[in-house]
Amino acid sequence: KTKSKKTIPPQSHEDTKKDFGLSSSFKSLCDLVPWCHYFPTALLLLALPAVSGCTPDKSETTTRGRLEVLIAESIAPPMVEQVEQFVNIYSKNGAQLSYSLMSSDDAIKHLISDTARFIVTTRPLTAAERERVPVIQDYNLNGILVAYDGIAVIVHHKNPMEEISTSEMTKVLSGEITRWEQLSRAKGMKGTIDLLYQDSSDVSSFVAGRLLHGKPVRKDVRRTRSSLETLRSLVERPLSLGLVGTSWIDSARVPAKSLKVAETRQTADTTFRVAPEAFGKYYSTHPAHIYRSYYPLKRAIYIYSYGPVGSIASGFGTFVANKDGQRLFLARNVVPATQPIRLKAPQ
Template identity: 25%
Template sequence: MNTLIKIGLGAGLLSLAACSSPPPDNPSHGTISITADESLEPMVESIYKAYEGVYPNTKFNVTFKPEQEAIATMLRDSARLVFSTRELNADEKAVLAREKIKYKSEFIATDGIALIVGRQNPDSLITVPELNDIFQGRITRWEQLKRGRQTGPIVLVFDNNNSSNLSFAIKQFQVTDFNKLKIFTVKSNKQVIEYVRKNPTALGFIGVNWISDGDSPLAAELSKNLRVMGVSDQSDPGSIDDFFQPFQKNLGLKTYPLRRNVYVISREAHSGLGSGLINYIVRDVGGLLIEKSGLWPAKPYNREVFLEKY
């Protein structure tokens, strides 16, 4: 009888232990998959690698994809987090609701779409009304721009058909008829840069963090033989001071017109490694890494300076 009681008690304890087993990851230990829009790759890479350096028992399996594909990867539970330049739409929210998944969306930075041309193109200034006319098919050649000195057809170059950069332009300029546009898509922001370098009539659209980190050898290499265009939201700017480039101060002061928000969206059901990474971004030095990438952090990292009198 005693033996039966002991066996029953042991089985009960094993069952209780199984029910209360800890999750496979936590903020300082474990491996998870995350994904991100490819235009944000330099910033995201700097963040997760820094986190792995602080917590060596963590590992992020990261894939960079066009934004629509990256969000779909998170929705089908092939990634715990997604870095995106937009919030989830109604259909995407419905997918998670059907699965009874409570997601979390955190605004982490302000990003900018950089307009780039090759060094052989003398034009470096453009207005938002002119961009609107380009995307509506009313301006098709460089010499039609008010300050245009380059000649030839304007070729709009984007990284991918499903990219955040193209989606931003379509929404910003309310594009409905693509037949009037000369659009060329490649496979990455890096390939946009390479194409623009070789084609003087190309106008490229990239995420600014690809060329804005002054300490990055890759950013320095990619920036060679490029011009970053200044953009004005005025129809008739009075001076060059009315044009702004997509760099940090102009993103923070909201003077650069082609800016957008960056979010990290999580479907994590427990306080795990994904939550640890988000807290690192919004409450720790993640804001400093975002700043170093050339974007404007939603929550800047506080730096305390102590002055001592000798």
């Protein structure tokens, strides 16, 4: 079920900025991201196929036409900004983009049912899902990993805690740990943990595979419908703990503290296995830690398109993967994935 849908008119994008806290001005790349020392200006352009909600119009080009982008809600802030900036640049050419927010699973269902041509997800398509994509002459399915972010463990801004381990998070989620003083680094925090949990979302899917490992989530969770609701609920409840995509923390503009997380057990999940030198150590969601696979709750962001080459979807896909789109990811502390990055040595 679609959670939100918005069409961006050619000239005005104020509603989008208000909803997601987006900025219309950008500093230089190095000013925005001190940890990024090297960011090549040259980037291989991607010839992604067309992805409009219907068959591309004959007059459509890479910068002219209509396109609906289905975005996984937990990665919405930087991807909405990608849509906004593309329209800002190419509206004079006739670019008209809209977006809808939903879970990755729902976006993939739309792609498979031939009701979407461009989706943004936080998981790759399975082999079975690829086989179910309809066969249409001159249409091709293309996907690319465009960035990395993480799932942040968040608490009330006055909570004295600073760190938590993955094994403790599993116990909190499953109900084995229900009180703050049961945690090894509670720092005097006491009371029942008020767990905020977003059902049927990319966050809950990530938690199920990465932390719960088949265990059910505890029954007394306080269920939320979006990342923004999770963050706003957190502010009102001093004993609460929640999980959101890292890009939402700054975008929501609410006071919240993100805990440092340590991997303290061997896991069967090898998708983004924590670097050996980081095992047992606590790391923040800083982009450098995500890039190095030091932060344990790392995940990937994918774009998928289905259609012929040469439409506006091809142009938008190129924009996201090119230096302009990758710079927008960096500005949101999301790690770009289409090019090498060199980190600065500590000063």
